[in-house]
Amino acid sequence: MFDVCIVGGGVAGLMLAHSLPSTLSIAVLTKEDPITSNTALAQGGIAASLCAEDSPAFHAHDTLFAAADHAYAERVESFVYEGQSVVEQLVQEGLPFDAGPDGLPDLGQEGAHSARRILHAGGDQTGKRLMQFLVHHTKGKVTRFPFHQALELIVEGEKCTGVLVSDSKGERKTIGARHMVLATGGIGQLYQQTSNSAVATGDGLSLAFHAGAVLEDLEFVQFHPTVLTLGGKSCGLISEAVRGEGAFLIDAVGQRIMEGIHPLMELAPRDIVARAIERHWQQVGPVYLDATHIAGFEKKFPSINSNCQEHSLDPAEQLLPVRPGAHFHMGGVQTTDSGETSVPGLYAIGETASTGVHGANRLASNSLLEGLVFAKRVATKIQSSPHFPFAFLPVHSAPSKEFRIPENLPLRMTEKIGILRAKEDLQQFIEDYPLRHFQLHDYPDNHIAQIHRYTASCLIATAAHLRTESRGGHYRLDEPAKADKWTGKVIELSLKGTAVSERKIKNEETVQ
Ligand SMILES: Cc1cc2nc3c(=O)[nH]c(=O)nc-3n(C[C@H](O)[C@H](O)[C@H](O)COP(=O)(O)OP(=O)(O)OC[C@H]3O[C@@H](n4cnc5c(N)ncnc54)[C@H](O)[C@@H]3O)c2cc1C
Structure with a gap:
């Protein structure tokens, strides 16, 4: 039993562990070794407004512009302000960012950023260096469980109290915790073509869905x-x-191939080239x-x-x-400002969470920052939350059912739920692969891994079918433009079904 159990050891999971007091007992589970993650692959850098010519307001403006009228405006603003201080904290703690001759971080510029605000470490090794830094700073403070795969979240009454895992020997055990946190990363491996690490199989989406949580913005995938x-x-x-x-x-x-498509040819906007x-x-x-x-x-x-x-x-x-x-998932498990999901006791951070700050399209180098900022917020929230008593964890009978993922699902995802989506294809896909609820513990471990991939794929396809417009990372061949009726509308999916909620995408008082 732990005070906090974090499923996932990328930037989000480790920053949370780093930000929690050492008086708490903390478990960090990783599906493979402690380093393998999308974080370790990040080449670009971390965005933060640190130079005199820049300001968080400019950073917010660029983030909102990239988000295609779908980001949660107030959250974007607080996110970039906190982003500035969290990066300053990492500089002070000694994260070896590349520096200029004056010893200050050497800020780079990237497309769609209106100022120089990208911090790098070791050139294109930013993610690796960040991982090394966070692993070092959490040494002795956390109990690591490498090669432990989360199979199912345990929900008793209404509260999430632990997780069923398969350990490095393939044996099942339950880990109980007063606070459970999903930090399982992205979904790229659901597709045949991806930039993502092997661990990015959308497990967090399926774990949360089966635990009864609400998920949102799942149709928005950046390629x-x-x-x-x-x-x-x-x-x-x-x-x-x-x-x-x-x-x-x-x-x-x-x-x-870009001849006749865009005057800027290969340098046309990323989505047009893709x-x-x-x-x-x-x-x-x-x-x-x-x-x-x-x-x-x-x-x-x-x-x-x-x-x-x-x-x-x-x-x-x-x-x-x-x-x-498939490169980055804007959507995920719906969270509050403090990273809480709709299931008490369960939090989500990093790429598996939907915080609303990326809207329909992520601004480059904002995702590591999101992991850092929201991990810190969850650390604060956990410390001010009531400590539920430890719960009795259920013992399940031996797995008796079978499930095998259709062999060509990643190819179908790339061709039908990928960068070009058509109404008939989406319809066919959700008929062929309906979203289902599984009693996860009834299946063998490797079948549960396949159920997670299947469920995450179905969730994305279902949301993509429902949004009858094109916006940001979601492009419909049959509806190739943004539609006013969808502006500010968020598609939510859960075990209860589908809902559409409103998001405040403008904050006239402060953001231009
Ligand atoms: C090639 C590439 C380059 C990128 N470059 C940049 C960049 O320059 N700047 C930027 O801001 N962003 C970049 N991104 C995006 C960014 O790296 C990710 O969004 C971010 O690192 C995600 O962090 P995370 O902590 O949420 O997940 P990850 O870092 O992917 O970590 C996920 C963790 O969850 C664990 N896990 C998953 N499922 C389970 C399970 N069932 N049981 C137990 N553990 C599990 C994994 O083992 C892993 O430890 C890039 C992404 C890629 C792929």
Whole structure:
């Protein structure tokens, strides 16, 4: 029994552990080793307004603009203000951000940010360095459970009191806690094409759904235009910077695929480039990134170059096959300002949570910041919450049922619930794969892992079917524009069914 049990050890889970007092007993569960996560893959950086020419108000403005009239305006504002102080805290605690000659963090600029506000650590190693820092700072303070897979949340009465897990030997045990926290990350692995780590299988969505929590904004998935794709498999991200240096997108006969699509060609907005690449794959065939004319590629892009070399590709000599891949999930488990879900005793943070700050589309480098800010808020909330008495945890009988995920589900997700969505496809998908409630503990462990993937896929498809418009990361071929009737409307899914709620997307008093 623990005071706090955190399922997930990426930026969100570890920042929460770091922010809680050491007087509390804290468990951190990770499905694989303690490092494997999307956090460890983050190359870009962390956004925070730290320089004189910038302000949290500008950061809020850029975040709201990217969010396509769907972010929760008041939350965006408090998020960027707190973001500034949480990053300052990390600087003071010694996180080795890259610094300029004056010793202050060297701030970079990224597309859609109106000021220099991206902090990096170790160049493109920001995520790795952040993980190392947080692992170091939580040493001795938490009990780690690596290779422990969360199978089912335990809800007694109305309250979440623990989690059923499969341990590193494949044995089942229950871990009880006064406060349960989901920090299980994203959903990229539900798709055939993705930039995400192997652990990003949407487990948090399924765990929360089966525990009775409300989920929201699930239709909003951000796709990265250029994921290196070999033999149908995703082999790592090729950042926008490569196109920024002049790489072309061409097809098998050397034709530039962006010709006639956008005057900025390869430098058109990310979603336009991604849709053009995906359309070409579906209607014509493979798309390649031609970077052979970029002088000194290996020096300019050392990580991308070494990843290509590991896959026996030399960017200086060869074309790089690329396809859009699922990159970031804006939606997730619905949470309050303090990270509480609709199930008492259960919190959600990081990519598995929906805080409303990304709206329909995330501004680059805002997700690590979201993990940091909301983890701190949950730490504060937990300390001021009543300590429920420990509960008796149920013992379940041996698993007796079977479930196997349809083999081609990730491919169907990419083709039908991916970057281009059509009404008939969505309809067919939800008929073929209906959203169901499973008594999770009745199934063997590896079947539960498949149920989590299945449920998370169905949740996204159901929400995508319901939203009859295009907005941010959700693009419908049959409804290719934003619709006023959907502005400020949030699709909620839970065991009780579907609901549509209102979100305040403007805060006239303070945000321009
Ligand atoms: C290639 C790439 C580059 C990116 N670059 C940036 C960037 O530059 N800046 C930025 O802000 N964002 C970036 N992002 C997004 C950002 O990295 C993620 O949104 C963020 O790291 C998510 O953190 P998290 O703590 O929520 O989840 P993660 O870091 O993914 O951690 C999830 C944890 O949950 C555990 N887990 C999952 N399921 C279970 C289960 N059933 N049982 C037990 N444990 C479980 C995993 O083992 C893992 O420890 C990038 C993402 C990718 C994929």
